Amino acid sequence: MDKESFRRHGYQFIDWLADYFEEVEKYPVRSTLKPGEVKDALPGGPPLQGESMDIIFDDFQKIIVPGITHWQHPGWFAYFPANNSPASVLAELLTAGIGAQCMIWQTSPAATELEEVVMRWLAQMIGLPESMSGVIQDTASTATLCALLTAREKATSYEANRTGLRRPLCVYTSEEGHSSIDKDVKIAGYGTDYLRHIPTDRNFAMIPSELEKAIEKDRAQGLEPACVIGTIGTTSSTAVDPLSEIGSICRRHGLFFHVDAAYGGTAALLEENKDLLAGAEDFDSFVFNPHKWMLTNFDCSAYFVKDEEALTRTFEIHPEYLKTGLDAEVKNYRDWGIQLGRRFRALKLWFVIRSYGVEGLRDLVREHLRLAGLFKKLVDEDERFEVMAPVRFSLVCFRYKKPGASEQELARLNAALLEKINRSGRVFLTHTSLKGSYTIRMAIGQRTTTEKHVRQAWDLISKSAAEL
Numbered sequence: 323m324d325k326e327s328f329r330r331h332g333y334q335f336i337d338w339l340a341d342y343f344e345e346v347e348k349y350p351v352r353s354t355l356k357p358g359e360v361k362d363a364l365p366g367g368p369p370l371q372g373e374s375m376d377i378i379f380d381d382f383q384k385i386i387v388p389g390i391t392h393w394q395h396p397g398w399f400a401y402f403p404a405n406n407s408p409a410s411v412l413a414e415l416l417t418a419g420i421g422a423q424c425m426i427w428q429t430s431p432a433a434t435e436l437e438e439v440v441m442r443w444l445a446q447m448i449g450l451p452e453s454m455s456g457v458i459q460d461t462a463s464t465a466t467l468c469a470l471l472t473a474r475e476k477a478t479s480y481e482a483n484r485t486g487l488r489r490p491l492c493v494y495t496s497e498e499g500h501s502s503i504d505k506d507v508k509i510a511g512y513g514t515d516y517l518r519h520i521p522t523d524r525n526f527a528m529i530p531s532e533l534e535k536a537i538e539k540d541r542a543q544g545l546e547p548a549c550v551i552g553t554i555g556t557t558s559s560t561a562v563d564p565l566s567e568i569g570s571i572c573r574r575h576g577l578f579f580h581v582d583a584a585y586g587g588t589a590a591l592l593e594e595n596k597d598l599l600a601g602a603e604d605f606d607s608f609v610f611n612p613h614k615w616m617l618t619n620f621d622c623s624a625y626f627v628k629d630e631e632a633l634t635r636t637f638e639i640h641p642e643y644l645k646t647g648l649d650a651e652v653k654n655y656r657d658w659g660i661q662l663g664r665r666f667r668a669l670k671l672w673f674v675i676r677s678y679g680v681e682g683l684r685d686l687v688r689e690h691l692r693l694a695g696l697f698k699k700l701v702d703e704d705e706r707f708e709v710m711a712p713v714r715f716s717l718v719c720f721r722y723k724k725p726g727a728s729e730q731e732l733a734r735l736n737a738a739l740l741e742k743i744n745r746s747g748r749v750f751l752t753h754t755s756l757k758g759s760y761t762i763r764m765a766i767g768q769r770t771t772t773e774k775h776v777r778q779a780w781d782l783i784s785k786s787a788a789e790l
């Protein structure tokens with residue numbers, strides 16, 4: 323592609339995206355395609371000769387866009403958000419264009435140093451201890467894997483990296499801990515037999531006394547407790563574990579304490595939520611995802627550690643071909659995680675924070691919390707429905723109820739309700755199970771979602787329930 327074509331298509335694509343941001347509401351939120359439709363529309367093999375960008379872009383619009391589920395739609399209430407923003411997208415374009423692979427300081431000093439600076443900003447913004455050091459990971463799953471690997475190394479005096487795990491080490495999280503913890507426990511070599519899911523209270527938060535009991539029971543059986551993972555904002559209901567108490571238990575028993583705040587961490591931007599990080603001086607590591615609820619397009623996960631050396635000792639490698647004369651003076655982020663090659667993710671975070679300012683980001687979060695409060699009120703006021711969990715952030719868990727109906731029947735009815743509202747194309751919500759009860763989740767967090775969208779969603783839910 324010559325320079326002029328690049329320029330022409332660049333303008334064309336930015337025009338398309340500018341319109342997309344404004345008109346995304348015209349699409350059904352969840353793609354309506356059936357399995358196989360995209361594959362069937364594509365040729366079985368690659369083209370031998372290059373094709374023109376006009377034809378490729380035409381196919382993008384005809385084949386790909388119908389198969390997109392529109393996460394940036396204001397009717398997006400599914401899972402958790404993965405919101406983006408024009409500032410973030412423009413930074414991502416520059417990142418792709420520059421094409422720097424930022425594995426070590428020398429391969430782009432600006433990438434490393436900007437990452438150090440924006441991670442320090444983030445720590446200040448949410449109120450983490452100044453002494454914690456930050457690194458950007460692709461996802462919270464990876465950050466938690468880093469935490470588990472570091473915990474494994476600390477528990478074995480950095481022997482497991484050399485010898486493999488020679489004795490079982492136990493990991494603890496609540497029964498509401500995210501599934502990525504189970505996956506990471508497998509990958510990190512602990513084995514899921516040694517992962518304890520600690521019972522939760524009626525608010526779905528970990529019960530500290532049950533944690534301590536489980537630790538003591540394992541010790542009594544000759545097993546070695548190594549790591550506890552607490553959560554700020556569990557996936558099913560956004561419960562917050564009592565972190566100060568859990569931190570004290572970890573300190574008492576000498577265990578590594580990681581906190582997964584993938585979604586909920588962003589709420590700590592608000593002064594009124596500073597209590598979320600009470601006890602943070604006991605966190606060994608902490609992760610939250612600007613790619614969920616802080617306008618930074620996927621992927622961007624902020625991982626903070628108390629003991630930088632423990633992390634780098636876990637991951638460091640020193641092949642001759644990566645050595646530079648400056649290694650003693652600079653950070654080489656290749657030793658702060660799993661991958662060697664690294665994308666320049668700090669740029670989009672920097673653009674977002676500067677473009678919105680801390681107050682702009684706080685306003686967005688505050689508005690989402692207000693909208694969740696409004697939606698909860700609408701559910702509370704309708705006696706056909708019930709709220710299923712405390713509304714701590716911008717997620718409302720609810721279900722349609724029917725006097726005398728069994729859990730099974732309620733699950734069937736609510737699944738039918740959910741499918742009916744999602745089929746409308748105007749909203750997309752998903753479900754979970756809370757202590758065995760089928761629950762619909764209304765997760766508010768899209769940049770363009772307004773009160774109008776929340777009220778429209780409620781009208782749709784309410785009318786659909788009447789037609790069940």
Ligand SMILES: Cc1ncc(COP(=O)(O)O)c(C=O)c1O
Pocket residue numbers: 402460461462463464500502553555556557582583584585611623
């Ligand atoms: C509490 C929690 N932890 C971890 C994750 C995994 O996040 P990621 O997709 O960044 O790995 C999620 C995803 O929703 C989550 O809700």
